[in-house]
Amino acid sequence: MVAELISVGTELLLGNIVNTNTQFLAEQCALLGLSMYHQQVVGDNHDRLAAVIRQALERADVVILGGGLGPTEDDLTKEVCAEVMGFPLVEDAHTRERIEQYFKNNIYKEIPDNNWKQAIVPQGAIVLDNDNGTAPGLILEKDGKTAILLPGPPGELYPMFFCKVRPYLEKLQPEVIRSAMVKICGMGESQVEDRLLDLIDRQANPTIATYAKTGEVHIRVTAGAKDEEEAKKLVKPVVKEIRRRFGDYVYSVKERETLEESVIRLLEKYELTVTTAESCTGGLLAGRLVNVPGASEVFREGFITYSNKAKRKYLDVSKSTLKKYGAVSEQTAREMATGGVFATDCDACVAVTGIAGPDGGTEEKPVGLVYIATYMKDKVHVERCQFKGNRAKIREQAVVKALDLLRRSILDNYR
Amino acid sequence: MVAELISVGTELLLGNIVNTNTQFLAEQCALLGLSMYHQQVVGDNHDRLAAVIRQALERADVVILGGGLGPTEDDLTKEVCAEVMGFPLVEDAHTRERIEQYFKNNIYKEIPDNNWKQAIVPQGAIVLDNDNGTAPGLILEKDGKTAILLPGPPGELYPMFFCKVRPYLEKLQPEVIRSAMVKICGMGESQVEDRLLDLIDRQANPTIATYAKTGEVHIRVTAGAKDEEEAKKLVKPVVKEIRRRFGDYVYSVKERETLEESVIRLLEKYELTVTTAESCTGGLLAGRLVNVPGASEVFREGFITYSNKAKRKYLDVSKSTLKKYGAVSEQTAREMATGGVFATDCDACVAVTGIAGPDGGTEEKPVGLVYIATYMKDKVHVERCQFKGNRAKIREQAVVKALDLLRRSILDNYR
Numbered sequence: 001m002v003a004e005l006i007s008v009g010t011e012l013l014l015g016n017i018v019n020t021n022t023q024f025l026a027e028q029c030a031l032l033g034l035s036m037y038h039q040q041v042v043g044d045n046h047d048r049l050a051a052v053i054r055q056a057l058e059r060a061d062v063v064i065l066g067g068g069l070g071p072t073e074d075d076l077t078k079e080v081c082a083e084v085m086g087f088p089l090v091e092d093a094h095t096r097e098r099i100e101q102y103f104k105n106n107i108y109k110e111i112p113d114n115n116w117k118q119a120i121v122p123q124g125a126i127v128l129d130n131d132n133g134t135a136p137g138l139i140l141e142k143d144g145k146t147a148i149l150l151p152g153p154p155g156e157l158y159p160m161f162f163c164k165v166r167p168y169l170e171k172l173q174p175e176v177i178r179s180a181m182v183k184i185c186g187m188g189e190s191q192v193e194d195r196l197l198d199l200i201d202r203q204a205n206p207t208i209a210t211y212a213k214t215g216e217v218h219i220r221v222t223a224g225a226k227d228e229e230e231a232k233k234l235v236k237p238v239v240k241e242i243r244r245r246f247g248d249y250v251y252s253v254k255e256r257e258t259l260e261e262s263v264i265r266l267l268e269k270y271e272l273t274v275t276t277a278e279s280c281t282g283g284l285l286a287g288r289l290v291n292v293p294g295a296s297e298v299f300r301e302g303f304i305t306y307s308n309k310a311k312r313k314y315l316d317v318s319k320s321t322l323k324k325y326g327a328v329s330e331q332t333a334r335e336m337a338t339g340g341v342f343a344t345d346c347d348a349c350v351a352v353t354g355i356a357g358p359d360g361g362t363e364e365k366p367v368g369l370v371y372i373a374t375y376m377k378d379k380v381h382v383e384r385c386q387f388k389g390n391r392a393k394i395r396e397q398a399v400v401k402a403l404d405l406l407r408r409s410i411l412d413n414y415r
Numbered sequence: 416m417v418a419e420l421i422s423v424g425t426e427l428l429l430g431n432i433v434n435t436n437t438q439f440l441a442e443q444c445a446l447l448g449l450s451m452y453h454q455q456v457v458g459d460n461h462d463r464l465a466a467v468i469r470q471a472l473e474r475a476d477v478v479i480l481g482g483g484l485g486p487t488e489d490d491l492t493k494e495v496c497a498e499v500m501g502f503p504l505v506e507d508a509h510t511r512e513r514i515e516q517y518f519k520n521n522i523y524k525e526i527p528d529n530n531w532k533q534a535i536v537p538q539g540a541i542v543l544d545n546d547n548g549t550a551p552g553l554i555l556e557k558d559g560k561t562a563i564l565l566p567g568p569p570g571e572l573y574p575m576f577f578c579k580v581r582p583y584l585e586k587l588q589p590e591v592i593r594s595a596m597v598k599i600c601g602m603g604e605s606q607v608e609d610r611l612l613d614l615i616d617r618q619a620n621p622t623i624a625t626y627a628k629t630g631e632v633h634i635r636v637t638a639g640a641k642d643e644e645e646a647k648k649l650v651k652p653v654v655k656e657i658r659r660r661f662g663d664y665v666y667s668v669k670e671r672e673t674l675e676e677s678v679i680r681l682l683e684k685y686e687l688t689v690t691t692a693e694s695c696t697g698g699l700l701a702g703r704l705v706n707v708p709g710a711s712e713v714f715r716e717g718f719i720t721y722s723n724k725a726k727r728k729y730l731d732v733s734k735s736t737l738k739k740y741g742a743v744s745e746q747t748a749r750e751m752a753t754g755g756v757f758a759t760d761c762d763a764c765v766a767v768t769g770i771a772g773p774d775g776g777t778e779e780k781p782v783g784l785v786y787i788a789t790y791m792k793d794k795v796h797v798e799r800c801q802f803k804g805n806r807a808k809i810r811e812q813a814v815v816k817a818l819d820l821l822r823r824s825i826l827d828n829y830r
Binding site: 010011012013014015016017018019020022023024025026027028029030036037038039040041042043045048052070071072073102112113114115131132133153155159209211276278280281282283284285286287289290291293294295296299300301302303304305306307309310313314356357358359391392395 | 427428429430431432433434435437438439440441442443444445451452453454455456457458460463467603604605606608609624625626627629635691693695696697698699700701702704705706708709710711714715716717718719720721722724725728729771772773774803804805806807808810
C-alpha cells in the first residue's frame with residue numbers, strides 16, 4: 001500500500017517553519033509498513049491545492065494532508081479535498097457542540113464567527129475529534145482511495161495520529177508490522193552504528209535503523225509478519241542482543257519513555273528525592289523533570305542560581321571557591337551539588353554550571369564548557385563536558401547530560 | 416519569477432531526517448522575492464525523479480534540487496536532470512583536479528573509484544565549486560528555465576547557496592522584496608484576523624499574513640518594488656496601522672526578537688531585576704528568560720517550589736493560605752509573587768501555580784487551571800487562566816502567559 005503526504009501552508013513555502021509534521025508522518029507510515037514515493041508542500045490556493053490532491057490520489061492509496069483546517073478564510077484543505085473527491089459539505093452537530101464546549105472554558109470569552117466553519121464536514125466522512133484544538137480531523141474514503149486530513153499544529157496532529165489515524169491505518173494494511181525501540185544515552189551515532197554494523201548488515205527482517213537526537217541515539221528494530229505474535233518473535237532476540245551490547249548506555253526500551261521519565265522511575269524505585277541546582281541551564285533541567293506527570297513525589301524544589309551571590313546564598317558555595325576557581329569550575333559544581341542536598345534534605349542533587357555563550361568564553365574556559373555534578377550517598381561525581389553549537393544547543397545538551405549522569409549515579413549507588 | 420524546490424532522498428521519505436534544507440532554501444527564495452508554489456520530496460528512483468523534474472520545469476522558472484549528487488550508484492539527480500533537459504555528460508577537468516586535491520588532504524588515503532563520477536557534468540552547465548565536499552553544484556539553463564543542483568548535506572548546501580547561488584539568483588530577479596514582522600501576544604489567531612480583515616482584503620502589495628505560535632500570533636507584511644527604498648516605503652504605513660490597532664498586544668516588530676527577549680529588554684530599559692517562583696511550570700519560565708544572552712543582568716535567581724513545603728520555606732507562603740485556599744489559588748499565587756521579591760530584593764517577581772495534569776484536577780479546579788501573579792511596586796496583579804491541551808501544552812501556555820503578564824506589568828508600572 002502506497003501513502004503520500006501533502007503539507008498545506010504558505011508558511012512552509014516561505015520557509016517560516018520547518019516541516020516537522022512530514023518527518024513525523026513519514027516515520028509513522030514507514031513503521032506501519034506503508035510505502036512512500038512522494039511528499040509535497042503546497043500553499044492555501046484553491047487551484048494548486050486541487051491539482052496536488054488529484055495527482056496524489058492518482059498515484060497513492062492513502063493521501064495524508066496536514067494543515068489548512070483552521071478557522072480563517074485562507075484555510076481551504078477540507079473544502080478543496082471534498083470538492084475533488086465529490087463530497088457535499090454539511091454541518092456536524094457533534095463538532096459544533098465540541099467547539100462550544102472548547103470556548104466555554106477558554107480565556108478568550110467570545111467565539112469568533114469564523115470558528116463555526118470548523119463544524120462543517122464532508123458528508124459521510126469519519127470525523128476525528130480534536131482534543132487539543134477546535135479543528136477536527138477527517139477521513140474521506142472513495143473508490144478505494146483514502147484521504148486523511150489532519151490539523152497542522154504538531155500539538156494537535158501528533159496525538160490525533162497516534163489515537164485515531166494509526167489504528168485506522170493498521171486495519172488497512174494486511175501485513176502486521178511491529179517494532180521496538182532501544183534508547184541510548186551517552187554515545188554518539190557513529191559509535192553506536194559501529195557496534196551494530198554486523199547486525200545491520202546481516203538483518204533483512206527485522207531491520208535496524210538508528211536515529212540521532214540531542215545527546216541520544218534511538219535504535220529501532222522493525223519486523224513484518226503475518227500476525228502480531230510472529231512479528232514480535234522476530235523483534236525480541238535482536239532487541240536482547242542490542243541491550244547486551246550497550247549495557248547501561250540503554251536507558252529505556254519503551255517506545256514512549258523519555259530520558260526524564262526513566263530518571264523519575266528510577267528515583268521512585270529506590271525511593272529517592274532529588275533537587276536541582278542550575279546556573280547556565282537556568283531551570284530547563286528542572287523543567288524536564290517536571291515534564292513527567294507525578295514528578296512531585298521525587299522532585300519538590302529546585303534552585304536557579306544564575307548569579308554568584310545566589311550560589312552562595314542558597315547553596316552555600318564558598319566565596320573563596322568562586323574567587324579561586326570561578327563559577328564555571330569543577331569545585332563550584334561540586335559545592336553546588338553538595339549545597340543543594342544540605343539545603344533541602346533531599347537524597348540527591350544534580351548541579352550544572354557552564355558557559356552557554358555567545359559571550360563569556362575564554363581560551364582556558366571556552367563557550368560550551370559545562371561542569372555537571374551529582375551528589376548521592378555522601379559522594380560527589382563531577383564531569384567536565386565540552387559541548388558544541390549555539391546557546392540553545394549547548395544548554396539542551398547540558399540538560400540531557402545532567403539527566404544521564406543522574407541516572408548513572410542512581411544505578412551506580414543503589415542498584 | 417517562480418521557484419520550485421525538489422529534495423531528493425529516501426531518508427526524507429522514510430522520515431529519518433527533517434527537511435531543514437527546504438526551509439532554508441524557501442526562506443532564502445522568499446527573501447530574494449521569488450514566488451514559490453510547490454515543494455516536493457522524491458526518492459532516488461529514475462522514473463519518479465524524471466517525472467518530478469519535468470513537472471517542476473513546466474510550472475516554475477527556477478527549479479532548485481537538493482541531494483542525490485553523491486558518489487554512490489543511488490545518486491541520480493545530475494544524470495536524470497541532464498537527461499530531462501537534454502544535456503550530454505562530459506568529464507570536467509577542473510572538478511577532477513579539485514577531487515584529487517580534496518583527497519590529498521583527507522584521512523582516507525586512496526580515492527574511492529566511484530568518486531570520479533562526481534567529475535562528470537552536463538556539458539555547458541555552470542559548475543559551482545564545493546568548498547566543503549567533493550560534489551560540485553551545477554546550474555543548467557535551457558529555454559528560459561533554470562535547474563540548480565546542490566549537494567544534500569546542509570554543511571555543503573548552505574555555504575554554496577550563499578556564495579554562489581544567491582548572487583546568481585539576484586541577477587535573475589528584477590524585483591526587490593522586503594518584509595516586516597509584527598509580533599502579538601495575548602490574543603488568538605482568529606481574533607487577530609478579525610481585526611485585520613479589511614486590511615487583508617484591501618491589500619495586494621504589501622500582503623499581510625498571520626502565523627499562530629503557542630500563545631502568540633505573528634503578522635508578516637511583505638512588499639515588492641523596484642528597489643529597497645520603495646519596498647520599505649510600502650511596508651511602513653501598514654506596520655504602523657497594525658501597531659495602532661493592536662497597541663500593547665504588540666510585543667515586538669523585530670524579525671528575530673522573541674517574547675523573552677522583549678521582556679529582558681524592558682527589564683534592562685527600566686533597570687529592573689526579576690525573580691521567578693514556579694510550581695507547575697517547574698523551571699521552564701526561568702529557562703525561557705535564560706534563553707536570552709545577557710539575561711544575567713536582570714535575572715539572577717529563581718525558585719522552583721513544587722511542593723507546599725518549598726512554597727512555605729522559600730517564599731513564605733502561609734500555612735493557613737495553603738490550607739484554606741489550596742496551592743492552586745489566587746491567594747497562593749499572590750503570596751508566592753510577594754515572597755519572591757522579599758526573599759531576593761528583586762524589583763519584581765512572577766509566580767505560577769497551576770494544575771498541569773493529567774491527574775490532580777477536580778470539578779472546581781480542573782486540569783489546566785493556572786494562576787499567574789506579578790509583584791511590582793508593592794502591587795500584586797493576579798490572573799486566573801484556564802488552558803487546554805496536554806501537560807506539556809498547558810505548561811508551555813502558562814510560560815508564555817507569565818512572560819506576557821510580566822511584560823504588561825512593566826509597561827503599566829514604569830512606562
